[in-house]
Amino acid sequence: MSVIRPQLVAHSWQLHSTEFPVEVRRDGGPVTARGMTGSQIHVEPGAYAVIARMPAGTTMTGEVTVGEHDNLIVQLRPEPEDESPHESEEVPRFIWGQTGVDIPAGYDAPEFELRCKLRLWAGNALAGPVQVESSDGLRQQEDPFPDGVLGFFPSTEGLLFAQLVQRGRAPVITALAVPPLGTSPAPQVIVTLDRDNHFDLQVRLSSVAADALLSFTEHGRSADAAAMTETNEIAEALLFEKVKDPLAAAAGGYTLLRSGALERLHDWTENLCNWFPWLPDGLVIRAEHLVRTGHTVEASDLLLELPQRGLPLFTEGFSLALDRLRRSDALEARDLVGRLSRYLPFMDFARTFFTFSGEEPGTPELHALDARAFDDIEGLPITPRGTCVSV
Amino acid sequence: MCLVLDKRDSEKPGVHALIVGVSAYPHLLNGTGTPAPDAYGMEQLSSAASTAAEVADWLMRNSSDLAVPLASCRLLVAPAPGEQLPASAAGAGRPTQPALLKAAKEWRKDAATDRRNMTVFYFAGHGVQRSKDDAIAMLEDFGDDSGGGALKNAVSTRSIFDGMAPDDHVLAEIARTQLYFIDACRAEPHDFKRFVRMEPTRVFDDASSSYDDRCAPIYLATLPGALAFETDEGTLFGQSVLRCLEGGAGDPSEDDNGESVWQITARSLERGLSLTLAALTNLHGAEQPCIPGGNLHALGTLLVRVPKTPLVELVIEILPTEASDTAIVEIVDETDLAAALPTPIDPHPHRCMRKAGLYVFRSSAAAGGAVRESSRLRLDPPIYVKRIPVP
Numbered sequence: 001m002s003v004i005r006p007q008l009v010a011h012s013w014q015l016h017s018t019e020f021p022v023e024v025r026r027d028g029g030p031v032t033a034r035g036m037t038g039s040q041i042h043v044e045p046g047a048y049a050v051i052a053r054m055p056a057g058t059t060m061t062g063e064v065t066v067g068e069h070d071n072l073i074v075q076l077r078p079e080p081e082d083e084s085p086h087e088s089e090e091v092p093r094f095i096w097g098q099t100g101v102d103i104p105a106g107y108d109a110p111e112f113e114l115r116c117k118l119r120l121w122a123g124n125a126l127a128g129p130v131q132v133e134s135s136d137g138l139r140q141q142e143d144p145f146p147d148g149v150l151g152f153f154p155s156t157e158g159l160l161f162a163q164l165v166q167r168g169r170a171p172v173i174t175a176l177a178v179p180p181l182g183t184s185p186a187p188q189v190i191v192t193l194d195r196d197n198h199f200d201l202q203v204r205l206s207s208v209a210a211d212a213l214l215s216f217t218e219h220g221r222s223a224d225a226a227a228m229t230e231t232n233e234i235a236e237a238l239l240f241e242k243v244k245d246p247l248a249a250a251a252g253g254y255t256l257l258r259s260g261a262l263e264r265l266h267d268w269t270e271n272l273c274n275w276f277p278w279l280p281d282g283l284v285i286r287a288e289h290l291v292r293t294g295h296t297v298e299a300s301d302l303l304l305e306l307p308q309r310g311l312p313l314f315t316e317g318f319s320l321a322l323d324r325l326r327r328s329d330a331l332e333a334r335d336l337v338g339r340l341s342r343y344l345p346f347m348d349f350a351r352t353f354f355t356f357s358g359e360e361p362g363t364p365e366l367h368a369l370d371a372r373a374f375d376d377i378e379g380l381p382i383t384p385r386g387t388c389v390s391v
Numbered sequence: 392m393c394l395v396l397d398k399r400d401s402e403k404p405g406v407h408a409l410i411v412g413v414s415a416y417p418h419l420l421n422g423t424g425t426p427a428p429d430a431y432g433m434e435q436l437s438s439a440a441s442t443a444a445e446v447a448d449w450l451m452r453n454s455s456d457l458a459v460p461l462a463s464c465r466l467l468v469a470p471a472p473g474e475q476l477p478a479s480a481a482g483a484g485r486p487t488q489p490a491l492l493k494a495a496k497e498w499r500k501d502a503a504t505d506r507r508n509m510t511v512f513y514f515a516g517h518g519v520q521r522s523k524d525d526a527i528a529m530l531e532d533f534g535d536d537s538g539g540g541a542l543k544n545a546v547s548t549r550s551i552f553d554g555m556a557p558d559d560h561v562l563a564e565i566a567r568t569q570l571y572f573i574d575a576c577r578a579e580p581h582d583f584k585r586f587v588r589m590e591p592t593r594v595f596d597d598a599s600s601s602y603d604d605r606c607a608p609i610y611l612a613t614l615p616g617a618l619a620f621e622t623d624e625g626t627l628f629g630q631s632v633l634r635c636l637e638g639g640a641g642d643p644s645e646d647d648n649g650e651s652v653w654q655i656t657a658r659s660l661e662r663g664l665s666l667t668l669a670a671l672t673n674l675h676g677a678e679q680p681c682i683p684g685g686n687l688h689a690l691g692t693l694l695v696r697v698p699k700t701p702l703v704e705l706v707i708e709i710l711p712t713e714a715s716d717t718a719i720v721e722i723v724d725e726t727d728l729a730a731a732l733p734t735p736i737d738p739h740p741h742r743c744m745r746k747a748g749l750y751v752f753r754s755s756a757a758a759g760g761a762v763r764e765s766s767r768l769r770l771d772p773p774i775y776v777k778r779i780p781v782p
Contacts, residue, residue, distance in 0.1 A: 028749045028769055081710070081780045220664065222687045226687055315523065
């Protein structure tokens with residue numbers, strides 16, 4: 001047997017430090033082996049194409065001819081037209097699937113219509129009213145992203161909702177949480193402009209490995225997310241390193257639950273639940289783990305504590321909590337099902353993070369904003385290239 | 392009476408299918424029966440029954456290509472007036488609540504005879520998603536005002552999934568490979584909001600299983616009415632499923648003799664379905680991937696053998712678009728046979744079908760211009776988008 005070691009040709013530390021699933025094809029044809037970038041893959045002598053499909057779908061390919069007992073590095077590159085023009089654009093392009101758009105001329109004119117507002121809300125929508133935060137709480141990411149892609153870091157701690165408001169469309173709200181200052185990285189709020197000149201909103205994690213897991217699933221490739229679990233234990237490692245990044249740990253926990261790898265959850269879900277009270281998903285993951293290991297009563301009791309924690313940040317968590325609560329006849333469970341179910345008609349299940357439409361986080365609705373309603377909303381004004389001072 | 396195929400053999404594993412399609416809802420708007428007290432804005436559908444019947448027909452025609460042969464197929468359909476069903480649908484039952492509960496009970500009994508069995512559940516009709524794994528599926532007698540709750544004649548698809556889980560008793564040997572397809576035309580949010588807290592009928596009691604080792608993905612798509620049932624060829628989701636089964640979800644592999652073969656696994660079905668549905672919905676002005684739920688365990692499990700090299704939908708996009716007026720593009724296959732695209736490329740992007748395999752793309756800005764050649768690219772089903780930058 002011989003060994004090949006696939007390596008991505010990338011410029012950013014984020015891609016270099018993350019391992020991605022690869023397939024090895026004999027003469028470019030049938031898949032003969034699977035593995036990860038950066039790891040050793042054993043093959044018989046022969047000619048192979050080695051292919052990594054990045055989470056957003058870009059293919060990185062390398063070809064190699066292997067002799068008996070060879071140990072070769074195979075460099076995997078994108079097609080020239082898919083290459084990233086700047087290292088800071090590699091994560092948006094290859095992980096998130098944001099390659100940018102052509103921004104129309106005149107975008108910076110004050111009256112230009114391609115404008116939206118971003119605002120933050122803070123609070124626990126399951127426990128009571130939430131408050132609008134000052135737009136000072138959003139700091140724009142400075143590294144260049146593809147055109148029409150903007151990143152913002154929230155500086156407020158705790159349970160938040162990012163809301164994107166644009167003229168003629170219903171406001172979109174995504175749940176997020178920022179850990180206590182300095183303890184672990186905050187997620188990033190991403191605003192994107194699409195080819196139809198509509199803005200969109202998403203949340204991305206600072207851990208590229210966790211973000212890749214989530215992105216594989218978003219792109220209908222949970223098998224690749226599972227591969228990152230099975231072959232290289234990435235999801236397990238994310239869960240283990242929960243103190244370093246609890247949000248990434250939650251992403252790892254959900255991936256392990258979905259792929260049925262219960263043994264890799266160990267007893268770490270209990271600590272994820274207990275150590276990070278600001279993270280509602282720790283509780284959901286723990287409860288689901290308890291259910292899957294036969295402790296349904298404890299799981300039901302735990303889920304009833306969700307109102308003290310808040311809405312789960314992940315769509316997966318929202319779904320799991322609701323599915324389990326629906327089976328309970330307890331009065332508190334019925335009440336909680338009712339409170340969660342209000343979001344159902346207005347939420348987007350295709351999103352990783354809990355996303356719904358509404359003018360404020362406590363009252364999901366589907367109302368397009370007319371020009372006057374848009375103008376009346378105070379938020380951080382955003383143009384396709386960044387924030388704007390005067391509207 | 393709904394068994395349209397019965398080749399059950401207790402000695403051999405087989406596929407057991409339960410397929411349900413409801414186009415005609417007598418009690419909904421424009422129906423033929425007594426109007427429902429509240430139709431929640433839902434009208435008649437045009438192709439849910441025929442789509443379901445086509446899926447059943449495909450399974451019957453391709454039994455020998457399935458991982459294990461088709462052993463039973465239960466079909467419940469309510470076609471719209473004039474809706475054509477394949478001849479194999481003769482003998483199908485009506486998709487009322489009592490009929491579904493009875494068919495599901497017998498289906499589970501058959502599935503429980505051998506863990507090597509495989510099951511297929513397909514529902515097409517009105518429904519709403521209420522978690523990543525659950526939808527409310529409205530049956531033919533929905534709204535019949537015969538007493539009970541408003542959702543008495545609707546079922547929770549999650550209750551079917553849960554009830555098919557292995558346990559330590561009569562379901563210990565139940566099929567470990569189970570596929571669930573939920574193809575729902577969703578109610579509008581403001582109508583959905585009115586019944587979001589109501590409970591539909593559970594098909595099975597809760598399982599008490601604490602260890603679920605099924606490979607059991609749930610492919611759930613709830614598209615708005617116009618998008619879900621717009622074409623004469625069946626629902627967009629149903630078309631996607633059939634294209635995938637025909638090879639669109641094919642994955643190249645090697646058999647025991649090292650020969651190249653194409654097969655569909657749970658892994659490749661997920662990717663194929665997501666890409667195909669996103670592409671089909673995109674043609675209708677939206678883009679909705681299919682994000683699987685359920686148990687994403689053992690996704691390498693073989694589902695279907697693809698007897699011949701599948702076709703790939705090749706989309707060629709010239710960058711910038713204006714260059715498509717003069718660009719010269721050739722597609723060269725593994726035998727060096729070159730096929731030229733027409734100049735100008737109109738419509739643009741160019742779409743064509745090609746056999747899966749290795750191809751090289753040659754391009755120039757105009758006749759006589761410098762020719763640029765891509766590396767050897769592997770075109771895999773279902774779709775390959777090739778962007779060709781022309782200077």
